[in-house]
Amino acid sequence: MTDKTGGLAGIVVGETAISTVGKEGVGLTYRGYDIHELASKSSFEEVAYLLIYGELPTQKEFNLYQEKLFQLRKLPKELCAVLELIPGNTHPMDVLRTGCSMLGTLEPESKLNDLTQIANRLIATTPGMLLYWYHFHKNKKSIKTETEEKSLAGHFLHLLHGKTPDADLAQALDISMMLYAEHEFNASTFAARVTTSTESDFYSAIVSGIGTLRGPLHGGANEAAMELIQYFKTPDEAAAVVRQMLIDKKKVMGFGHRVYKISDPRSDIIKNLSKKLSEKASDGNLYKIAERIEKLLWDEKKLFPNVDFYSATTYHFMGIPTLMFTPLFVISRLTGWTAHIIEQRGNNRLIRPDATYKGPTPRDYVPVSQRG
Numbered sequence: 471m472t473d474k475t476g477g478l479a480g481i482v483v484g485e486t487a488i489s490t491v492g493k494e495g496v497g498l499t500y501r502g503y504d505i506h507e508l509a510s511k512s513s514f515e516e517v518a519y520l521l522i523y524g525e526l527p528t529q530k531e532f533n534l535y536q537e538k539l540f541q542l543r544k545l546p547k548e549l550c551a552v553l554e555l556i557p558g559n560t561h562p563m564d565v566l567r568t569g570c571s572m573l574g575t576l577e578p579e580s581k582l583n584d585l586t587q588i589a590n591r592l593i594a595t596t597p598g599m600l601l602y603w604y605h606f607h608k609n610k611k612s613i614k615t616e617t618e619e620k621s622l623a624g625h626f627l628h629l630l631h632g633k634t635p636d637a638d639l640a641q642a643l644d645i646s647m648m649l650y651a652e653h654e655f656n657a658s659t660f661a662a663r664v665t666t667s668t669e670s671d672f673y674s675a676i677v678s679g680i681g682t683l684r685g686p687l688h689g690g691a692n693e694a695a696m697e698l699i700q701y702f703k704t705p706d707e708a709a710a711v712v713r714q715m716l717i718d719k720k721k722v723m724g725f726g727h728r729v730y731k732i733s734d735p736r737s738d739i740i741k742n743l744s745k746k747l748s749e750k751a752s753d754g755n756l757y758k759i760a761e762r763i764e765k766l767l768w769d770e771k772k773l774f775p776n777v778d779f780y781s782a783t784t785y786h787f788m789g790i791p792t793l794m795f796t797p798l799f800v801i802s803r804l805t806g807w808t809a810h811i812i813e814q815r816g817n818n819r820l821i822r823p824d825a826t827y828k829g830p831t832p833r834d835y836v837p838v839s840q841r842g
Contacts (some may be wrong), residue, residue: 491654514647521809540722542594569599574673589808601629649736652806656691660681665816691778694723705762722780736777747787
């Protein structure tokens with residue numbers, strides 16, 4: 471089948487039992503479970519277990535898994551030394567990319583350190599990698615990368631702010647991490663599967679995913695959305711400027727989706743979280759500004775917000791720096807990447823698509839001395 475629209479749009483490149491995206495233009499399921507049900511009844515750790523091991527855990531399995539992640543949080547001193555050497559003005563995505571790669575040199579994949587063990591280690595340590603580097607350069611101190619928080623969401627917020635987080639903030643972050651955990655053959659997941667198909671190691675596949683997610687067309691939309699929303703003081707001002715952006719055919723990040731045609735099923739969940747958190751935030755008016763932009767995009771272009779648009783204000787109301795939005799995506803998506811790496815290894819064939827050649831027809835070589 472020829473890729474007539476570019477970017478492999480509409481081209482089926484493989485099979486998966488992990489998730490469905492965009493069924494009937496709107497749905498999202500993880501191993502058969504609807505995202506709305508998971509977000510309202512489950513937790514990030516349960517979803518991580520589901521994606522990595524194939525089924526939701528029993529209570530005993532859940533307790534053991536949460537305790538395992540809890541015990542895996544401490545960073546090796548060698549990794550901390552590398553994080554201290556990374557410049558303070560580095561993009562946090564580059565910090566995670568380097569941190570994961572460094573951990574791979576210290577704890578390489580082996581029969582005794584298999585990919586599920588490594589996956590759980592990365593899920594447990596990436597918050598510490600990011601925030602050890604952040605506090606070392608911003609606050610000139612070396613933090614402990616272990617807390618007493620049971621959930622990964624609570625752990626992240628505790629490391630960031632240096633105190634036990636508000637329960638509503640921890641729950642909102644936990645839900646948002648579930649929303650970002652998995653999304654079928656998106657660009658970063660596909661990159662991780664391509665790397666895996668060469669029989670490379672687990673860390674290399676993860677670093678491939680991080681590098682792909684680094685691009686603004688895939689993982690940086692909520693950062694761009696936050697920059698836009700923060701630019702305005704009132705909803706009316708936002709409406710006037712964004713309307714002109716549409717006239718000038720400028721892209722408004724956080725709207726529309728490559729797969730969803732009707733709406734992003736994650737968007738209403740994250741929007742409700744943003745609204746709830748805005749009621750306690752000192753700059754809660756940003757939610758109303760975002761809502762006005764959403765209304766304008768729908769009225770003018772019938773464009774719906776994707777999960778990135780309202781995740782921007784949700785994270786902002788938690789006090790999370792904007793440049794950490796995409797790294798949080800990584801921490802969440804590690805679970806989905808792991809599931810796909812396991813699936814690819816289970817029935818592997820080198821991913822090597824064909825291309826349609828559009829260059830010059832065959833021609834003769836002319837020695838350099840004879841070229842005019």
